[in-house]
Amino acid sequence: MLDSTQRKIPVTILTGYLGAGKTTLLNRILTEKHNEKVAIIVNEFGEVGIDNQLVVNSEEEIVEMNNGCICCTVRGDLIRILKTLIYSMEKGNVNFNHVLIETTGLADPAPVAQTFFMDQAIAEKFEVDSIVTVVDSKHVTKHFNTKDEAQEQIAFADIIIINKTDLVTETELTEIEIRITSMNPTARRIHAQNCNVNLKDILGIHSFDLNLKLKVNPRFLDDHHHHHHNKVTSVAFVEERPLDMRKVDEWMSYLIQHKGEDLLRYKGILYVHNSKQRIVFQGIHMLFAGKADRTWRSDEKKVTQLVFIGKNLDKVELQRQFENCIA
Numbered sequence: 001m002l003d004s005t006q007r008k009i010p011v012t013i014l015t016g017y018l019g020a021g022k023t024t025l026l027n028r029i030l031t032e033k034h035n036e037k038v039a040i041i042v043n044e045f046g047e048v049g050i051d052n053q054l055v056v057n058s059e060e061e062i063v064e065m066n067n068g069c070i071c072c073t074v075r076g077d078l079i080r081i082l083k084t085l086i087y088s089m090e091k092g093n094v095n096f097n098h099v100l101i102e103t104t105g106l107a108d109p110a111p112v113a114q115t116f117f118m119d120q121a122i123a124e125k126f127e128v129d130s131i132v133t134v135v136d137s138k139h140v141t142k143h144f145n146t147k148d149e150a151q152e153q154i155a156f157a158d159i160i161i162i163n164k165t166d167l168v169t170e171t172e173l174t175e176i177e178i179r180i181t182s183m184n185p186t187a188r189r190i191h192a193q194n195c196n197v198n199l200k201d202i203l204g205i206h207s208f209d210l211n212l213k214l215k216v217n218p219r220f221l222d223d224h225h226h227h228h229h230n231k232v233t234s235v236a237f238v239e240e241r242p243l244d245m246r247k248v249d250e251w252m253s254y255l256i257q258h259k260g261e262d263l264l265r266y267k268g269i270l271y272v273h274n275s276k277q278r279i280v281f282q283g284i285h286m287l288f289a290g291k292a293d294r295t296w297r298s299d300e301k302k303v304t305q306l307v308f309i310g311k312n313l314d315k316v317e318l319q320r321q322f323e324n325c326i327a
């Protein structure tokens with residue numbers, strides 16, 4: 001049980017634009033050895049939760065929040081979840097000494113961090129350890145001038161993981177680094193591939209400094225957040241009939257060619273005809289990969305779950321194209 005003499009529970013806020021590598025980092029935290037026992041809160045933008053199915057099996061406590069963006073509509077949920085976690089720990093039902101919040105790729109981290117200062121009960125039990133922002137080297141230059149969220153995530157970070165360095169040249173990487181430094185000169189920058197960072201560099205580092213955040217945003221502690229995600233919407237499909245993989249591939253080629261710019265993120269688990277394995281489907285703009293994942297378990301329902309996040313998404317058209325892929 002926590003009392004006032006005990007240290008507060010450190011909280012890592014994990015941000016990064018859509019597809020940057022947050023779940024990849026989360027899986028490292030869940031599988032690699034470190035001293036923390038981490039309770040995880042995962043928030044996704046689409047109404048169908050895919051990430052929870054891409055997270056490795058582990059004994060850690062994982063709570064999903066799928067009904068809105070953590071920085072806007074579901075901040076109340078976040079407070080409730082944190083209070084429930086404390087209550088469950090005090091009852092001896094769960095055990096953790098660190099909390100990690102994976103935000104949606106569109107979340108502004110400031111209001112999430114603000115939660116830990118504005119709600120007194122939360123502020124008594126928790127403290128922000130750091131804001132860790134994962135950057136997709138391949139796509140970040142697209143976002144520098146257009147995506148407020150991506151910029152806020154960088155500006156507000158304590159640690160910036162410059163990920164996917166395998167997809168860019170040395171020169172491109174230097175340019176990205178210069179740009180990021182100009183946006184946030186104080187954050188520590190770490191280069192990575194598949195977020196292969198030393199977890200000691202990101203967990204339990206006490207690098208969140210409120211005064212520094214107030215310099216970045218003097219209104220950080222004002223409680224009026226109006227964040228409209230720049231007309232980004234999501235479309236999700238859930239289908240129990242198996243899909244024809246050849247048709248899915250054709251559909252993806254078509255979408256990438258015609259809608260690649262607008263498709264910020266698309267991902268899912270596919271139930272494919274004549275395949276014993278789940279097909280995991282991952283896309284960011286024009287970069288798409290579908291690969292065989294684990295075998296379907298006998299105790300689970302085979303079902304396709306697919307989410308598209310982007311601008312100008314035509315739900316009716318996508319629905320028609322998706323239905324055309326049913327085997």
Ligand SMILES: Nc1nc2c(ncn2[C@@H]2O[C@H](COP(=O)(O)OP(=O)(O)OP(=O)(O)O)[C@@H](O)[C@H]2O)c(=O)[nH]1
Binds near residue numbers: 019
């Ligand atoms: N080539 C390459 N691919 C990577 C790297 N890191 C992650 N990926 C891939 O990028 C895709 C997106 O990674 P995720 O970890 O799901 O990204 P995310 O930030 O959790 O995505 P959202 O939650 O949808 O915003 C996946 O297909 C990863 O395997 C990397 O360093 N290099």
